[in-house]
Amino acid sequence: MSDIAADVNDVLDALVQQQRKWANPLILGQSWGGNIVVEVAHQFGHKIRGAVAVDGGTIELQKAFPEWEECKRALTPPALAGMSYERLRSYIRAAHLDWSEEAIDGQMYNMERLADGTIKPWLTLERHLTVLRGLWEHSPSLLWNEISVPILFTPAARGNDEHTVVKRAQVQHALDQLPKSRVEWFDPAVHDLHAQFPDRFAAVVNDAITSGFFS
DSSP states (O other): OOOHHHHHHHHHHHHHOOOOOOOSSSEEEEEEOOOOOOOHHHHHHHSEEEEEEEEEEEEEEEEHSHHHHHHHHOOOOOOOTOBBHHOOOOOHHHOOOOOOOOHHHHHHHHHEEESBEEEEEEHHHHHHHHHHHHHHHOOOGTTTOOSSEEEEEOOOOOOOOOOHHHHHHHHHHHHHHSEEEOOBBBBSSOHHHHHHHHHHHHHHHHHHTTTTTTT
């Protein structure tokens, strides 16, 4: 995770060199990206005005999977390469009836559409597992006391199921430790809550900005 945070810092530096308006940006990340923006806030907090962790940021996989091989077995993604583009799109549509066509398209952009009508994930399995290993090794709860910039958490919940109960405890621990933080729960919501509720999500972030939370 430290390497990815350093890469983000390099991108921020490059953007500032192109245009000064990119100085001190607000950064957002979803899922493991939420953990990335937390790590950036920890290592390079002086470069940003704050971070938004979208159903992420507090993920600590080692608490659920003490052994890496156990985590790998449970969370290795399905083999999608070679599946029909339209078939996958229909699966996503059936699973998310309340999503807009734009949201479905956004999910499909994770795949390369080949000339024969099949798909191939842009993120190879090898690299996906590298990402997963980095997330498994990350412990954001050890960082909260060392982060000074504001953090907004926007987690998804599913009532009081076991996963949500754990997530609520993790988020509350972060709120108790961070000097400036807040949470806006999306309940009920799926992991890709920004796709499910784009207008509401945008409004939550906009309110945090305009109210001075990130000042």
